[in-house]
Amino acid sequence: MERSFIEVRPDSHFPIQNLPYGVFRPRSGGPARIGVAIGDYVLDLSVLEDAGHFNATALAGTGVFGKHSLNEFMALGRPAWRAAREQVRRLLSADAPTLRDNTALRDAALLPQSDVELLLPAQIGDYTDFYASKDHATNVGIMFRGKENALMPNWVHLPVGYHGRASSVVVSGTDVRRPLGQMKPPDAAAPMFGPCRQLDFELELGWFIGPGNELGQPVQIEHAEEQIFGLVLVNDWSARDIQAWEYQPLGPFLAKNFATSISPWVVPLDALEPFRVTGPAQDPEPLPYLKQPGKGAFDIHLEVYLESDRMVKPQIICASNVRHLYWSMAQQIAHHSIGGCNLRPGDLMASGTISGPDKDSRGCLLELTWRGTEPIRLDNEEERVWLEDGDRVTMTGWCQGEGYRIGFGEVTGRVLPAQPSGAVK
């Protein structure tokens, strides 16, 4: 097994087999730049770039690692991503002296992760959220429309999705303020205004788009994965009561746009190749433009932890897996662009809540508590139906290899109390 000269524990998310990209700022000061996570360290690629260590690669002269977002690197496409990845791997290898034996370069380029602030990895032009888990769509359908009409007729024919809000995508660690809004309890005569009472999380997988496509030129499914720069975890915070009242007929709006949190390290698709698996059988057979050759699913274990401000440590409340997704990332990309919609470097897509067949694999409180009828009992005797102020939600995920993990780190966020309604009106 390949090893780095940097010590990496077996349960670390960031061995040399991973090498996820992120944007960071040293806590000691200086501009944002691009790095790669290795063990407990960040490798500052802008330092290596400035020292000429990418001059012999396809990246020569691009200066992409000194930027404050990954967008320009994303735009270069897979051959450039592969060249960069190979070079970083070579530089970090236990067998290669270039960085290992150059103390000055190591001191300049390797920072403990605790010494950096991680930022949003890209300027997100557009954010699209799908609804690609059949278990999730079915559970929600049963709760809202009954068992007979659980899945809408279109669901098995196309990856249902909608446009989300790009401006409010925030990086892990950002506190999330409980939204104010309109809601109408079923027994109320008129809608009321106030803080959301049914605040939820959604466990999702996200991916960043690379080169993109021209308006009017769909991405063919065979080429769809060439558009995937890398993957992150997504918490698509949701206000269920606001959603129930507002979503007809144009879909979720304020119920979702107050915040969407993502993990800061973008895991390259290439790092996930050993964990590619066959996805769920698709019946009916998808239309030709959605028919993906080969395996389109990935075996990525996911966990959600909840920690109230009265708890001493986080408690796991959900364990799921990306492989449960019915529609693959490639299918979602092909569908998104089939009408000609252009994707741009830095666009973010997300899968929608990832639920599995088991009760504890349901990826949001709506399902875990079955719309509030089955509260979760926490270790400290607290109960939860929806999120309360002070609650911290942390999601993590990884692929388990032989003696190593390809990890996503985490996406975490704490619920702040709503603004006093009076402050708004």
Place this chain on the structure above:
Amino acid sequence: MERSFIEVRPDSHFPIQNLPYGVFRPRSGGPARIGVAIGDYVLDLSVLEDAGHFNATALAGTGVFGKHSLNEFMALGRPAWRAAREQVRRLLSADAPTLRDNTALRDAALLPQSDVELLLPAQIGDYTDFYASKDHATNVGIMFRGKENALMPNWVHLPVGYHGRASSVVVSGTDVRRPLGQMKPPDAAAPMFGPCRQLDFELELGWFIGPGNELGQPVQIEHAEEQIFGLVLVNDWSARDIQAWEYQPLGPFLAKNFATSISPWVVPLDALEPFRVTGPAQDPEPLPYLKQPGKGAFDIHLEVYLESDRMVKPQIICASNVRHLYWSMAQQIAHHSIGGCNLRPGDLMASGTISGPDKDSRGCLLELTWRGTEPIRLDNEEERVWLEDGDRVTMTGWCQGEGYRIGFGEVTGRVLPAQPSGAVK
């Protein structure tokens, strides 16, 4: 009445009372920069800025007019916009010698509009589309759900809206390719794939956001208009058959994201002040956060023209008015941000289709042909139910003052045939 030394015909859209901003590139070459429309000319503000003519204003040292988008100017806020507008007005006034009598400066700063290419006025971070016309929502509701359930219960309580696609917003003059997609005719057993058969336009008003707000800090309705930099016309092209099949339960997606066209000149809100009117009575009374003090509507006449490739001139098929909108721009902004969603400079919002009470004031073919049951007969004996390849749709609009017009110019686009389906698969 105030006049410019530039000759402006009474029916021109661009008298000195208007002064809309746009981004242009001279056809003779050179980078994109910012200008103002005056009569048949563009006033190049970057030339005036470089020559120091904004040094005595709040814009001194900002360099905002040499940029390739209006975003930085939008971010400055209304006091800066007012200062710029006053200065441009002074410079263009018939009574002021500074520009009028400086031949060299005039030659450098004034270009015939025919000598420039107009570009997208802003880098649009997020695009949001509302559904603010009661006549439109009612007509659509009657067609799809019957007269008894025409308006959803939420409609009179909040401005229904959804997130659109920012990447595919294009400037007037851009041809629009008919989208491919999935649709399912009511009598078909399974969905089919192919070119959209029910291509439509939507007549809308759009507005660009100025300074924006911090995440978690709603824009109060009293301050909502301070966020409006200026207004444009919007054609929100729609694929009705794709929409009917895909939109449950998360709203329109591919039916809208293949293209949205906007007019290139952004009309300042200040130019529209003389045309402010009282909007439709709102019953029930809106919740306090949506209660706008004063008049929130504007009297802007709108027209839609259709020209097939067999016609010798465009034919008017709709005449509507912005004053028909039930929800005001300020109400839409206040609602958009009430949950804490952050708005950013350059964000685009649009009203949704603007229909009036009369048959010929319906702002889309879906309504004008009553879902295809009442075809439009064109002057050359052609009929239209939906848009055909080669059709050009042109929208225009203006406020009629005493002897002058505050105009929006136009937003136009021609329908290109779909990609051969075989090219996609």
